[in-house]
Amino acid sequence: MINRILHSTEGRLAAITLGVFVAMAILVPDRFLSPANLTSMAFQFPEFAILALAVSVAMLTGGIDLSVVGVANLSSVIAALFMSHFAGDGQGAGLLIAAALLSLSIGLTAGLFNGLLVAKFGLPPILATLGSGLVFAGLAIAMTGGSAVMGLPPAVAWVGNGTLLGIPVPLVILAILAAGVGWALKYTAFGQKTRMFGANPLAARYAAMGTERVLLKVYGLCGMLSAVAGLIVMSRANSAKADYGSSYVLLAVLIAVLGGVNPYGGYGRIIGVVLAVLSMQFLSSGLNLLQVTNFAREMIWGILLIAVMLINLVSFRSKP
Amino acid sequence: MPTDTQPAPLVTLEAVTKRYAAITALDNVDLTIRAGEAIGLAGENGSGKSTLIKVLVGVEHESGGRIMFDGEPQSRLTPTAATAAGVQVIFQDFSLFPNLTVAENITMTAERATGTVLVRNARARARATEVLNRVGVKLDLDARVERLPVAHKQLVAICRALAADARLIIMDEPTTALTEREVARLLDLIRTLKADGVAVLFVSHKLGEVLEVCETVVVLRNGAKVAEGPATDFDSASLTRAMTGRNVASEPPAPLDPTAPTLLKVEGLVRDGAFEDVSLSLRAGEVLGVAGILGSGRTALAKALFGLARPDRGRVSLDGQDIPLGDPIAAAAAGIGYVPEDRLTEGLFLEQSIAHNIAIGRFDAHAKNGVINLGNLWGEAADWLKRLSVKTPDATAAVRSLSGGNQQRVVLARWMARQPRVLILNGPTVGVDVGSKAEIHGIMADLAASGLGVIVISDDLPELLATCHSILVMKGGRITEVVPGGAGVTEADLSHKLAS
Amino acid sequence: MKSFDWKRNEVLVFAVIVAFCVVAAFSDPNFLSIPTLTDLMRNSIVLGIFAVGAMVVLVSGGIDVSFTAVAAFAMYATTVMLRDLAPDMPWPLAFAIATSIGAALGSINGFLIAICGLPTLIVTLGTLSVFRGFLLTFIGTLQISNLPPGMRDFSRWMMIRGTNSDGSFYSLPWAFMALVIIAAATWVILNRTMLGRAIYAIGGAPESARRIGINVRRTQFFIYVFVGALAGLAGIIHASMARISNPFDLVGLELSVIAAVVLGGARLTGGVGTLTGTFLGVALIVLVRNSLIVIGIPSTWQSVTIGVLILLGTGLPAWQAKRAEARAA
C-alpha cells in the first residue's frame, strides 16, 4: 500500500507535505500548531494557489501563463476604480457582485487575448504571456498613474478576510475552484481535450479536434482564475495596485512544477498542485516562526523543487 | 575450404539477447556478416529488427551474448566505436537533424569520424556533392532538412551513410518513402557497394526488394531467429510463412455495385504550387487509389480534402452538400476521416493511453452539456479494440507500447468510431508487417463493403492493385489517368505510367 | 548560393530598429549622435553577454533562467572576497575568479541537466532560487559601493573618448571589448568547430545526435558551464561599470534577455539561433528601454510599450511562420 502511494508523483508529494508539516510541528510545536498560525496560513496561501492553478492549466497544454499577475492586477484595478466611483451609493454587496463580474470579464478578455496570440498567431506561450503581462500591468499603471486605488466599500473586505462557517473565505474560494478545475479536467470534454492537446498538438489537429478553441478556452480560464486571485488580493489589501504580488509569477510556476505538472504538456493533476502549495506554505510559515531569514526560504524552495525532481527520477529508474 | 586463410567475419553476433524490463526484444540471436555480402533481415513488426541494429551499433547495450568486429569482442560498444569500425546505419526514422542543412547532415558522421575539431566546410561540401551524384539526386546543399519532403529526407539519410567510409551499411527500411524509380536506384547502388567489398544489412517489409538484392535472408520472430538461408531458397510466400508462421493470401476487392450513389465529389480543386484542377468522384463502397511519384501532390490533395490545407479554388461536396474548405473540423463533421502518413507524430498521442487515442474524436459525442459519460466512452473504445483485434492486455497502457501494426489499428479505430462516410488513408501500411498488412487490407475491404468511400494513397503498387477498384495516377499535381484496380492492370504497367 | 531570406527575424528586427531611430530622430534631432550610440553600446555589454549565453542554451534545446542569479552570485562573492582578503588584486585576476565561480555554479546546472537528465526549465528555475537564496543568506545582502581599486580601474579604462560640440564627453569603456571577444569566440565555437555542430545537432534532434555518437551529456555539460562562466564574467563587468556590487541586482532580467534572443530569431524549441539575430534583439530592447523619453512616451506607458514590442517582435514572425506552414502543408 505504502509502496503504491510512493509510486505516484502525487503520493510522494503528499508524503513530503506531511513530512514538512510534522517537522515543523516538532520544531515549533506550540506556535506552529496554534489556531492563530493555522488560520493565518489558511488566509495566506489561497491567492497564490489560485495563480498556480491558472499556470498549471496553461502548462497542461504545453504552454505557460506568465501574465497571471498582470491580469489579476489589471482586473482588480478596474474593479476597484469601478467601485470607488460608485461607492457613495452605499449598496455594498450589490456593488461588490457587479465589480466581481466586471473583473471576471476583464480577466476573461485578457485571457482570450492571450489565447488569440497563442492559437491564432502562433506565438510561443512563454513570450506571448510575458509580453501581454507587461501590457496588462502597464495598462493598470497608466490607468492609476502607478498609485493604489482606494476607497472601496466595506463589503469588499469580506472576500479576503471574512470567514464562512469558521473557514476563511479565500480558502473556500480556492477549494471550490480547485475542485471545479480538477473535476472539469477529468470529466468534461474540454478537460480531456486540453490534456490530449498538450500531449501532441499536431496529432490533435489531425484528429480534427478544435485546437484553437481549446487554447482560447484554456487561456480564458487562466484569465478568469487570475481575476479571482486579483479580487482576493484586492480585498486583503483593501486597495488595488498595478504591482501587487509581482513576486508571485515565478512562485506560481515553481508550485505548478513542484506539483508534478509536466511543463511540456499532457500531464498534471490538481491534487498535486494543491499539495505543492501546502508544502510551500508549511515550510514558509514554519521557517518564519523559526526566525530563519526570508532569503533562506527562497533557497529552501529551490532545493525542494530539485529534490522532488531527483526523487522522481530515482524512483522512476528503480521501477521493476 | 581452407578456413584459416579466410579473414574473420566483419561482424559476428553470438547468442545476443536484449531485454527491456519484461520484454525480450532479442532472444539468443546469432548472426555473421562478411565483407561484400548483403543480408536481408525480415520479420514482422516488433520482431526485434530495429533492436538488433541498435545493439549492433552501440545505441543500446545487449543484456547477454557477444558482439565481435573482425573477430575482436567488443565490450560496451559505443556509436563512436561502431563508426570507427566502419559501421553505418540508415535508421528507420532517418535520425537526421532537421535544423541543419543537407550538406551538414550528409557529412556530419564522416567529419566526426576524421576526429577533426574544426569544421572544414569546403571539404564537406565537396564530399556531399559527390555522394549526392552517386545516388543520383539533386538537392540544394543549403536547404534545411526540415523543409524537405519525406522522400528527400530519406535520401539524405542514405547519403549520410554513404559519405562515411563504411564497411558495413545497415539499412533499416530505407525505401518506405521512396518511389519505384528511387528504389531501383538504391538497389543498384547496393550492388555496386557489394562489388566494392562493402557489406549491407538490409531490413525491409517489401519482400520483393529483399529477395532481389540479398544473397542471404535471416528471419526474426518474437526476437528469435527462426530461419536463415540463401535468398534463392525463399519466395514471397515462404518468406511470409517464416515471418508470420502462417499463410497470408491477398484477395481482390469485391466488385463495386454499379448503382451505388456518389458520395464525394471534387470539382476543379486547385492549390497553387501543389495540385491543379483536380476533379474526382467517389461512390459508396468504392476504394479509390491514388498513385504518383514523389512530390506529385497526393498528400497535398488529401490534406486539402480533409481541410488541413486551404485550396485556392474549387469545390468539395459530400452527398451533394458543399463542405467548407480549409477546416478539418467541418470536414470531420461532414464525415471525412484522415489517417495521416506519419503515425508517430501526426497520428498518435504516444504517452497517452490506448483508450484515449481512440476516444479523442468522441469526447463531444459522449458529453451532455460538456460533461462526459466516461462509462460509455471507455466502453466504446474497448469495443473498437476488440473489433479491430488490437493485441493489448490493457487499454490504459500508453499507446507507445504497441507495435506499429497495432498502433495503426488504433488510429483506424479512432476514425471508425466517428462513423465517417469517407476515409482517406495515407500510406496505411507503411512500416507495418505482412500479417498486420493483410488484416488492415481486410479492414479496408470491410469498410467499403459497409458503404463507406475509401481513398488510399500508397507507394506500394501491389497494395493499390490488390485493394482498389480504380487508381488515379497523379503527375505534377494533375490527375493524368484513371486505371482500373484488381487484375485490370499489372504492377509493371502502373509503375511505367508513373515514371513515364 | 545562399539566397537572402527577407522573412527572417533578423530583417524584421532590423527594420523595427531603423523605424524607431527614424521616429526618434524626427522628435529629437540630437538623437542620431555619437553619445547616443556609445550609451547604447555601453548599456548592451552586460545584456549582450547574457544574451549570447541564453542563445547558446536555446540552440542546444534547453532554456536557462538561472544565469542572472549565477551572475549576481559570482559578482558579489568576488567583490566580498576582494574586499576582505585581497583588496589590491588586479582586475584580470578578479575577473578570472568571478568567471570560475560562474563556471562552478554552471556545472551544478550541468550536473542536474546533463548527468541526472532533469528538464532544463525546472532545474534552472530551482537553481535560480537556490543560488540567490544562498548568496543572500550566507554571503551577504549589503551593497558594496566602495569597490576594490582594481575593479574601479577597469571601469575607468576607456577605449574611445571624445568631446561633444556642447562640451560634454562621450566614451566607450574597454569593457565593450569583452562583449566583442565573447561574440567572436562564440561565433567560432558555434560555426567553425565540431563542438558547435554538436550543439546545433543536439538542439535539433537529441536522439539522432546520440545515435551518431555525439556525447550529448558532455556537450550539455559544457554548455551550462560555458553559460555559467559567461554569466560570472557579465556579473563582474556589471559591478565594475556600475561601481557598485549589489547582490539584489540582475535577477529579474532573465526573461527579458530570453525575449531579446527569441526576438532575434532563436527558437524556443531548439536548434536555431544566430549571433547576429541575438545582438539585434538586444539592441532593440536596449534602445527601447533607454529612448522612450526621446520619442515622447511617458513613463507610465513604458511597460505597455515594451510589452507591445515583444508581442509584435515575436508575433509577426510567428504569424508568418504559421502561414508559411499552412501554405506548405
Add this chain to the structure above:
Amino acid sequence: DSHSKQLATVVKIDGIAWFDRMRQGVDEWAAETGNNAYLVGPAQADPQQQVALIEDMIAQGVDALLVVPMSPEAIEPVLGRAMEAGITVITHEAASQQNTLYDIEAFKNEDFGANLMDRMAACMGEEGEYAVFVGSLGSQTHNQWVDGAIARQMEAYPNMTMVGDKNETADDQQQAYAKAQEVLRAYPNIKGLQGSASTDVAGIGLAIEERGMEADTCVFGTSLPSIAGQYMETGAVDGIGFWDPKIAGIAMNQVAMMIMHGEEITDGMDLGLEGYEAVTLEDKVITGKAFVDVDASNMAEYNF
C-alpha cells in the same frame, strides 16, 4: 519575564543598507532595554509578501508591530486585524495610515523636498532646467518629496523649469543610470537633477561622471553617504539629504513601549532622541525634525 515584550519591526525589504542601519538601532535598543525586539523584512519588494510576513508575526503573538510599509494601503486590513488582536501597531513613513496607533515621520515630507530644492536652486544659481526622479510613481513619500520640491520651485524660483515627467527608476541604480543618460541626451542643457530613491543619485552621478559634467550640473537627492559618497567626492553628486533610519527604528520601538506602559504621547514632547526632541503631534502623526543635510564637506561624519 513579564516585563519583557516581543516587538517585531517589519520593513519594506530585508538586506539593504538603509534597513540594516535601522536594524542596528533596533538591536541596540533591544540590548539596552532587555526586550525581545527584532527586525524582519521580505526577500522581495512586493507589498503582498510584506502582508504575508505581518500575518505570520500576528500568528506568532508579538506584542507590538512596527511597520515601514511598502504600500500603506495594501497593509490596512492586516494591520486592522493586528489591532483587533490587541497588538500595538506603530508605522513609519506612512502618514496616511489608518490602522495604526501612531505614525512616526522624521519630518514633514513636503518640507524635506522643499529643502532639497532650496539647496539645488542655490547650486544652480536659481535658474535653468531640472528633472526629478522617483523610485516608483506609486510611492507616496517619493511623490510628496518631489511635489514639495516642485511647489517650492514654482513659488520661489521662477527662472527654473522642470523638464519631462517624473522619471521612474524602480528603486534600481541601473535604471536610474539609464534614465539619467536619457535625460542628459534629451536635455543637454540641463542643470539640476533631483533623486528620491537612495540609489537614484548614485545612478545619476555615474552618468554625470561619464560625461564629465560634474561642474555643469547640480545633483541632489535622498541617499546615504555609503551609497552616494564616492560621487560626492568627485562632485558628480552635490549633496544628499536623509534621516537616520537607526534613530527612526529606535523611535518606533520606544513609542510602542511607552504606549504599552500606558504613557501618553503629546504635542511638543521630547522623545529623547536626536531630531525628535520636540515632536509635533497631529492626529496620529508624530513628526520630528530629523533631517540631515550632507555634502562632501561633512560626509565623513556619517559611516553608513
